[in-house]
Amino acid sequence: MSVILEMENICKQFPGVLANDCVCLSVKEGEVHALLGENGAGKSTLMNILCGLYKPTSGEIHLEGELVRFNSARDAMERGIGMVHQHFMLIPTMTVTENCLIGDKEGNAIKLDRKEAGQRLKELAERYGMEIDPDAIVGTLSVGEMQRVEIVKALFRGAKILILDEPTAVLTPQEARALFKMIRALTDNQFTVIFISHKLDEVKEISDRVTVLRQGSVVGTYDIDQCSVEELARLMVGREIRFDVIERRQAVGDTLLEVNNLSLHRQQSSEGKLLDDLSFEVREGEVLGIAGVDGNGQAELVECLTGILRASSGEALYQGNDLLKLSTRDIMSKDVSHIPQDRQKTxxxxxxxxxxxxxxxxxxxxxxxxxxxxxxxxxxxxxxxxxxxxxxxxxxxxxxxxxxxxxxxxxxxxxxxxxxEPKLLIAMHPTRGLDVGAVEYIHNQLIDQRDKGVGILLVSTEMEEIMRLSDRIIVLYEGRAMGCVRPSETTIEEMGLMMGGRKLDDIRKGRVKEAPVEENIM
Amino acid sequence: MDLLQTIGGYLFTDIRMAAPVLLAGLGLLLMNWSGLLNIGAEGIMLIAALAAVAGSHFFGSVWMGLLLAMLAGAVFGLLFAVLTVTLRANQTVVGAALNILGLSLSTTLNRVFFGIETTVTKVDAYKVLEIPLLSKIPVIGRAFFAQMPIVYIAFILVPVIHYFLFKTKPGLNLRSVGENPRVADTLGINVYRTQYLATIVGSMIIAAGGAFLSTGLLNFFAEDMVAGRGYIALAAVIFGKYRPTGIMVAAMIFMAGNVVSNVLQVAGVGIPYTFLTMIPYVLTIIALTIFASRAVAPASLGKPYKRG
Incomplete structure (x- = not known):
């Protein structure tokens, strides 16, 4: 396999953030190359540069040995790079064929030949084991089908390198399997696929090689056969996490908040839950950390507890009230405080x-x-x-x-x-985007509150923060709790696996022979 | 036979009255499909009505009047596009500004051109163009085939614009801009150019509607003579579900109210005429309240687009 794409020393500076720091990526023709990393690791930025949406601050892109410079998505498309975005670039009121023909410059400049184009689309899709109805209105399709349309659209427009941004995030397991089959069919036909993901099992299953990104830099590129899932987890999360759990001065008190079987359904869709049967409790003087990759239900959990969203089922008992049934003001007037996730917006x-x-x-x-x-x-x-x-x-x-x-x-x-002077403090991403001094300050404030007996629900994607401040940690994955651990009794590897969708029980079962399973502290 | 004759007469008036609303609606439709919400049709029609009279008066030909009117429309369209597309100003506010500008500018220029006199300046207007044979069809012949040329043009534009929007590539591209400019952009469509073109061409079609008021239905300019037709056109687009044929039907229905009001006035029923002239407007409001929520507007209608 020859190298088809070479990205050299790509840097991308956003105001205040260096999203890509001298990233090098080399992709071979016909392979599935995974980009693995946590949120904010720079995966999407790198791919947006490749597909022409962003311009790099510095660095070069070589395509088939030739230096290229893309000014727009169209430039990249004309060189055979197609991206399937997480949020589909489709117009729901139009048919599949129409969506594929927008901006099309081939053939007759005036007449819209739906029939001929539809036929071509169908054949193209069938060649790679996909089935599509060219005349279907896109808005009536399932998410999996829409994704298929996006892929076919990219192929229709001549893509040779296909970038899939977190493609399974929106799919059911069955749809994901179908997608993997499609990807295999494509790479068998000399197409190259770049697969962005933070899900370890998936990366292990589908990719040939993997490049791990962390905090905007490349950790390394590895042949997938030579990496175990555990190693990938460690590479993704990183080693240099501080474990100096802050000394506590006070014992944990009574239960303050008791959440039972909290579920939240997706709107306008029966399948898929944003929150799936969550149960936990927060005690006085305790910090309960909610960890996980962004977008796995954390925001919804906080919004349910603060009366912004209405939960579909379950209860959240606090001082004899069910928070899920109260208005935001009622909740706030009962000594609950909320540090929302986005200081500028909310x-x-x-x-x-x-x-x-x-x-x-x-x-x-x-x-x-x-x-x-x-x-x-x-x-x-x-x-x-x-x-x-x-x-x-x-x-x-x-x-x-x-x-x-x-x-x-x-x-x-x-x-x-x-x-x-709250009794319960719900804090989401309290230090996101802050410098070290400010982080330290906010952390000390939270610790002070904890020592005063306040129960704190801390939602964060920063592993270091969660590990440092929490007494117990629940890892969320697709709205489900993967497990509940104490920071002193877990490892980064274990956390990484849970964030990637492995249940704590399953992880520990694997080690059952070496060590006894720790008591369930849920 | 007499009754049929009367019905034919009503139909004739309805079609004639509907033509300017139809033209304005079709012009708005093009803009709407490019994602721009323009409530300024009233102002464009007013300035066009004056320009048509001025052109007809100074050049002695109603067609020169039409040309001048469409030119004035194009200038208003360009102004709208610069403000809303390039400078991303609020489209509703700019549209309202166009209405005020059209009203005041047409009033002022009218007084400059023709002076403040009690006698209005009459000008060359469209002549009825009878289609041989077809206009002799009983009952409906005159209604459909003995109209002024611009009426024919308005109704011929319905299938033409329908074909353009739904059967051609440029039409698909235009619609994609109105539905989701970001998608259109990533697929290589120049969003801003599309919106400029749609606005200018659309405004010219609206202007043709305005011109017909002062050089077709009447043959002089009167201050504020558009009398809300620009807004009725706006309602016709929504009632017509953003389809040319729908707009045609809507324009005919709304203007039928006008015919009914005329008939009742002539018949001398005991209702004050001021109430009767309200009929088309009331009809518009009723139709909108019933159907507006069901109309499927282009998804990005009214939202400014910023690249990158």
Whole structure:
């Protein structure tokens, strides 16, 4: 097999983030080359560069030995690179054929020959073991079928290298198997497939070689035969994780929040659950960590517990109330605080001043004014105190939230939520995108709260953070709990496997002969 | 026989009245399929109505009037495109601005051109073009085949635009821009150029509708003479489910209200005429409230597109 594609020293600088740091990738013709990495490892950025959507800050792309420069997706397509995005680039109201013919420059420039094109599509699909109905309206197809249309569309437009971005994320296991068959049929016919995934089993099953990315850099490229799933997990997650679990000063108290059989169905679709039968509890003075790759139900879990989404079934008992049945304000008024996942979208109102942002959560309460009037002097004093206590760096209490740095914005959110003296604190990605100092600060605040007896539900995709702060960790995968572990009793390998969709029980069963299974601490 | 004659007469009036609304609707349709929501048809029709009279007056030919009207429409279309496509301004706001601009500019220019007189300047208007033989068909002959040329053009445009939108590649490309500009972009379509073209051509067709008001239905310009037809066209597009034939039917139905109101006025029923003239508008509102939610608009209608 000859090398068909060579990406050399690709760097991509986004404002404040180096998404790709001198990444080199070499792909051989006719292989399935997997790109493995956690969220934010730079997989999608690299592929968006390859398919012409992003321009690299530096670096070169060689295609069949020739230096190429893509200015648009069309440029890349004309050189035979087709990408199937996670979010399908299809128009649901049009037929399969129409979707494939948009922007088509071949043949008659005016007349739309649906019949002829449909025939060609059908033949093309059949050649690689796929079945499609060219006249079907795309919106009526299942997700798996839509994906097939995307693949056929790419082939129809002359793709030789097919990039599949997390293709199984939206598929049922059966559909995924069909996809793998398709991929095999394609590579048998000299097509090259680049397969982006964070699911270890899949990568092991389908790929010939794998390139592992971590934090924007390449860890290495390996022949899949020479890697075990465990090794892949370690490579993906990395070794240099700090295990210095922070000393605790207080014993864990009574159960504060008890979640039983929480499920959330996908909207407008019977198949697939966003949250599937979750049960756990958070105790006073305990940090329960929710780990997992982004998009495996974490956001939905938090939104169900804070009254933003309505759960399909289950209960979340807290102080004798079922949180799943209460409105957001009712929940918040029962000593629950919420640090939302996105400080700029849901945590703060960016064009409002800090004083106003500090008053957002509790403005209606007696402390904040009389009747419909706000006690601005009191609110300002309060804000000044919080800014001082939480050392928010701002020119004034009346600065607009949008003018603060990310770290200081997060401090404002944390200050507002923690100052409410909650009993239960739900924090999602509390340190995402912050510098080391700010991370440390927020972590210490969370620890303080824990030591005061507050129960904390910490959702994070940062392994280090989860391992450092949590007393127990639940790993979510496609809305299901893969297992519940204590940080001191688990390994990175085990965490990686769970994040990749292996159940804790199954992982440990494999080792049952060497060591006794640890007690179930769920 | 007399009754049939009367019905034929109503049909004749309905078709004639529907033509400008139909033209405006078809113009809007092209814009809508490129993803642009333009509520400014009223303003474009007004400036076109004045331009048509001015052209007809100064050049002595109604066709020169039409040309000038379409030119004025193109300028308004270009203005809309620059503001909404290139500068990504809010389309509804710009459309409203076009309406105000069209009303005030046509009023002002009318006074500049023709002075403030009580006698209106009458100009060359379209002549009825009778199709030999066909116009002799009893009852419907005159309604369908003894109309002014622009009426024929309006109705011929229905199948032409339908064919363009749904049977040609450029039509597919246009629709893909309106449905999802990002998809169109990744497939190599120049989204901005498509939207500019659709807006300018669409505005010219709307302008032809406006021109027919002042040089077809009437032969002079009166201030605010469009009288909400631009908005009725907007409603016709929605009621017609974004299909040319649908718009045609909608325009005929809405304007039939106009015919009914005329008939009732002439018949001298005891209702004040101001209420009777409301009929087409009330009909529009009723139709919209019933059918608007069922219409399938292009998915990206009204959303500005930013590349990259």
């Amino acid at each position: 945590g703060l109102v960016m064009p409002m001043t800090l004083v106003e942002n500090f008053a957002l959560q509790d403005y209606y309460k007696k402390d904040f004014g009389k009747g419909i009037f706000l006690d601005w002097i009191g609110v300002e004093d309060r804000s000044a105190k919080l800014i001082k206590d939480f050392s928010v760096k701002t020119p004034s209490t009346y600065e607009l939230a949008q003018n603060l740095s990310g770290g200081n914005q997060q401090k404002v959110v944390a200050a507002r939520e923690i100052s409410r």
